[in-house]
Amino acid sequence: xxxxxxxxxxxxxxxxxxxxxxxxxxxxxxxxxxxxxxxxxxxxxxxxxxxxxxxxxxxxxxxxxxxxxxxxxxxxxxxxxxxxxxxxxxxxxxxxxxxxxxxxxxxxxxxxxxxxxxxxxxxxxxxxxxxxxxxxxxxxxxxxxxxxxx
Numbered sequence: 001x002x003x004x005x006x007x008x009x010x011x012x013x014x015x016x017x018x019x020x021x022x023x024x025x026x027x028x029x030x031x032x033x034x035x036x037x038x039x040x041x042x043x044x045x046x047x048x049x050x051x052x053x054x055x056x057x058x059x060x061x062x063x064x065x066x067x068x069x070x071x072x073x074x075x076x077x078x079x080x081x082x083x084x085x086x087x088x089x090x091x092x093x094x095x096x097x098x099x100x101x102x103x104x105x106x107x108x109x110x111x112x113x114x115x116x117x118x119x120x121x122x123x124x125x126x127x128x129x130x131x132x133x134x135x136x137x138x139x140x141x142x143x144x145x146x147x148x149x150x
Contacts, residue, residue, distance in 0.1 A: 031068040035077045040086035047074040 011019055035043060050071045067073070078086045079096070090096040 040081055040083040043074055043078055044089050
């Protein structure tokens with residue numbers, strides 16, 4: 001949903017990126033976001049299959065050719081899932097700490113951990129954007145703030 005709101009931001013009424021470039025990049029982003037809906041066991045199965053393909057000397061995905069079934073993408077999604085099964089799998093297979101070992105207490109007054117988001121949230125709509133672009137920014141800003149507090 002954030003992507004749909006921010007798509008207008010990237011197009012910026014013809015002053016931003018070409019819409020075909022945005023659509024191409026959006027496809028992979030949407031597929032990755034869709035992985036978060038899947039159960040951890042399903043993602044683990046996909047990861048095991050992708051790892052098996054990699055072990056058969058198939059050419060590894062590069063940053064330009066990465067896809068939703070890439071080992072690195074699936075592993076990153078698993079790392080970000082707050083799921084007991086995912087945590088156990090990652091601890092056993094990759095010796096990573098369980099997700100419950102991370103600080104998971106939301107702090108509403110804490111600044112964003114990503115400096116660019118913090119800077120964007122503090123600036124507001126001071127950029128020279130059209131009303132549609134400013135509205136898209138306000139929506140995206142609200143979504144980022146909600147996501148950082150959850």
